[in-house]
Structures are given as structure tokens and as C-alpha cells.
Amino acid sequence: LSINKESFGDFGKQKTxxxxxxxxxxxxxxxxxxxxxxxxxxxxxSKAWMSFLMLPLPxxxxxxxxxxxxxxxxxxxxxxxxxxxxxxRSYDIGGITSVMALNSLxxxxxxxxxxxxxxxxxxxxxxxxxxxxxxYRSQFFELLDKCLKSSHLPAYLAAxxxxxxxxxxxxxxxxGSLLVIALIHNLLRRHPSINCLVHRDHIEMAEAEAIKxxxxxxxxxxxxxxxxxxxxxxxxxxxxxxxKSKALQSSLWxxxxxxxxxxxxxxxxxxxxxxxxxxRSKTTEVAVKDFSSGSYGTIFLEEVSRxxxxxxxxxxxxxxxxxxxxxxxxxxxPGLDFA
Numbered sequence: 506l507s508i509n510k511e512s513f514g515d516f517g518k519q520k521t522x523x524x525x526x527x528x529x530x531x532x533x534x535x536x537x538x539x540x541x542x543x544x545x546x547x548x549x550x551s552k553a554w555m556s557f558l559m560l561p562l563p564x565x566x567x568x569x570x571x572x573x574x575x576x577x578x579x580x581x582x583x584x585x586x587x588x589x590x591x592x593x594r595s596y597d598i599g600g601i602t603s604v605m606a607l608n609s610l611x612x613x614x615x616x617x618x619x620x621x622x623x624x625x626x627x628x629x630x631x632x633x634x635x636x637x638x639x640x641y642r643s644q645f646f647e648l649l650d651k652c653l654k655s656s657h658l659p660a661y662l663a664a665x666x667x668x669x670x671x672x673x674x675x676x677x678x679x680x681g682s683l684l685v686i687a688l689i690h691n692l693l694r695r696h697p698s699i700n701c702l703v704h705r706d707h708i709e710m711a712e713a714e715a716i717k718x719x720x721x722x723x724x725x726x727x728x729x730x731x732x733x734x735x736x737x738x739x740x741x742x743x744x745x746x747x748x749k750s751k752a753l754q755s756s757l758w759x760x761x762x763x764x765x766x767x768x769x770x771x772x773x774x775x776x777x778x779x780x781x782x783x784x785r786s787k788t789t790e791v792a793v794k795d796f797s798s799g800s801y802g803t804i805f806l807e808e809v810s811r812x813x814x815x816x817x818x819x820x821x822x823x824x825x826x827x828x829x830x831x832x833x834x835x836x837x838x839p840g841l842d843f844a
């Protein structure tokens with residue numbers, strides 16, 4: 506009896522395996538012959554991915570999924586809006602996680618009509634010095650340029666991003682400064698209403714602040730605006746809300762410091778902001794992708810490959826033996842002996 510049971514058991518297993526193999530083969534034949542519609546495949550893929558994203562994923566798997574979601578998953582789902590909860594939660598985490606979720610979230614907003622009112626404030630909060638050293642910085646800044654491309658953005662929002670970027674230029678390496686100049690160039694060209702930030706003195710800043718606080722301009726003491734608060738900047742860098750940052754009452758004074766930057770590439774490129782960017786027919790946008798992956802190495806290679814027309818020379822009839830010649834020292838400081 507035991508032998509018969511074992512033989513029957515083996516026969517049952519073989520029959521089950523044969524049945525499953527036949528079903529798999531039929532499914533493959535259906536897919537190969539096109540009998541399964543693309544709609545059903547998208548539906549099954551959507552269910553599989555939603556079940557996968559509900560699992561407690563390890564950190565490395567979670568980040569890898571976020572980084573590739575916009576390329577390998579979103580285009581093939583039946584309803585990509587189903588990912589909105591997962592992406593918004595990831596975007597709210599902050600840091601590099603938000604940067605990786607930005608691509609997919611941007612696709613849902615622009616192509617699938619997802620409403621996310623706090624999108625730009627969260628994007629504004631990501632602009633911190635460490636972002637210029639992040640692994641996905643090139644993708645982030647290219648996407649940032651796309652997010653700020655619409656001409657329907659309010660002036661205060663464009664001004665907040667321009668001001669925050671110009672402030673970051675004081676903390677970043679030369680490659681980051683070049684990237685900031687490119688982004689500000691495009692912002693000034695797309696949004697003529699914020700060109701007032703380029704040339705604004707203390708008096709204009711005080712008047713703008715008075716208008717913002719609903720005070721008449723005649724109450725603004727122009728003399729006190731210069732003497733009591735020299736160099737005062739109303740911009741609030743720590744503010745997370747773009748509307749409350751007071752960027753529109755400020756100025757891009759940080760760009761002026763870049764004119765004297767120690768890196769020649771930065772001081773040359775900042776001169777492009779001197780053009781009248783409101784005349785769109787005579788100006789073109791800067792390709793941010795040309796600067797998003799820059800580094801000290803790329804800047805050095807560009808400098809050594811440049812063709813210089815005029816080379817400064819130091820010519821001496823006799824080789825100098827001292828750092829300060831005796832005659833020059835006496836002329837600059839008579840009565841002092843530098844020997």
C-alpha cells in the first residue's frame with residue numbers, strides 16, 4: 506500500500522507540474538501572438554508595482570527604486586496617479602530622497618494633472634549648499650530649470666528662486682557659481698518682472714519694502730535708508746515659504762561679488778547678465794546641462810584649451826634681486842627704510 510501511495514503521489518505531482526507548465530506555455534503563446542492586450546498588461550504591472558511599493562523596503566532598494574521610477578515604471582502604468590501618495594511622501598522626507606523623487610513627481614504634475622500646491626516651496630527648501638555636491642545634482646538642476654520655465658509663475662516665486670540661488674553662489678565652488686549664473690540668466694530672461702533685482706539701490710529697496718507693507722512712498726526717509734541701514738537686505742534666507750522670503754524687495758547684490766571671483770571663468774560668465782535680457786529676440790537661454798556636471802577638472806581643461814589672444818608679460822632689463830625695488834619703496838613710503 507505504501508508503494509502504491511507513493512506512486513500515486515508522484516503521479517499527482519507530475520500531473521500538477523505538467524498542468525502549470527501548459528498554462529505558462531499558453532500564456533507565453535498569448536503574449537507572443539498579441540492576444541493579451543497592452544491594457545491588461547499595464548493593469549497587471551500596475552497591481553504588481555503597487556503591491557511592491559507597499560512593502561517595507563530596505564533603504565538601498567527604496568532609493569534605487571526612486572531613482573529609476575520615472576524611466577522604467579511610470580511610462581508603463583495604466584494610471585500613474587496611483588504613485589502620487591508614494592512620491593509625495595518621499596518628496597516630503599527631504600534631502601537626497603526628495604531629489605530622487607522629483608523626476609517622477611514632475612512627470613505626474615506636468616503630464617497627468619497631479620495637483621500638489623506645496624511643490625515649489627518644497628523645491629525651494631532643497632536649495633542648500635550640499636545639493637551642489639550631491640550625486641544626482643545634474644538631474645536636479647536640469648529639472649529645476651524645467652520647473653521654473655513656465656511664464657505663468659508669479660513674480661515673487663521667480664524672485665525667491667533667483668535670490669536664493671544668488672546667495673548660494675557665495676558658498677559654492679566655481680562650478681556651482683557657473684551653474685547659478687546660468688539658472689539666474691534663464692530666470693531673468695523668462696520673467697521680465699524680476700529684472701528690477703539686478704539694479705536696485707538702498708532707496709529703491711526701502712521704497713519696495715514700504716509698498717509691500719502698504720505704507721505710502723512719501724513716508725520713506727531716503728536719507729535714513731542710506732545712513733541708518735547701509736547694506737541692509739530684507740531677504741529672509743531661513744524662510745521656507747517663498748511668499749514670505751521678501752525676495753522681491755531685495756536685490757541680486759551677490760552677483761556683483763562674482764565679478765571679482767578668483768576663477769576667471771566665473772568672472773567672465775557673469776558679464777552675460779549685463780545684457781538686457783528682457784529683449785528675447787536678441788538673447789537666448791543658457792543650456793543648464795552644460796554646467797550641471799561641472800567640476801574643478803572641467804574648468805581647468807577649458808582654461809588650458811582656451812586660445813588666448815593677449816598674454817600678459819613681465820619684462821625686466823635686469824633680473825630683480827628684491828621683491829620691492831628700492832626706488833619704489835621710497836616713493837610709496839618716504840622716510841622708511843626697508844633694508
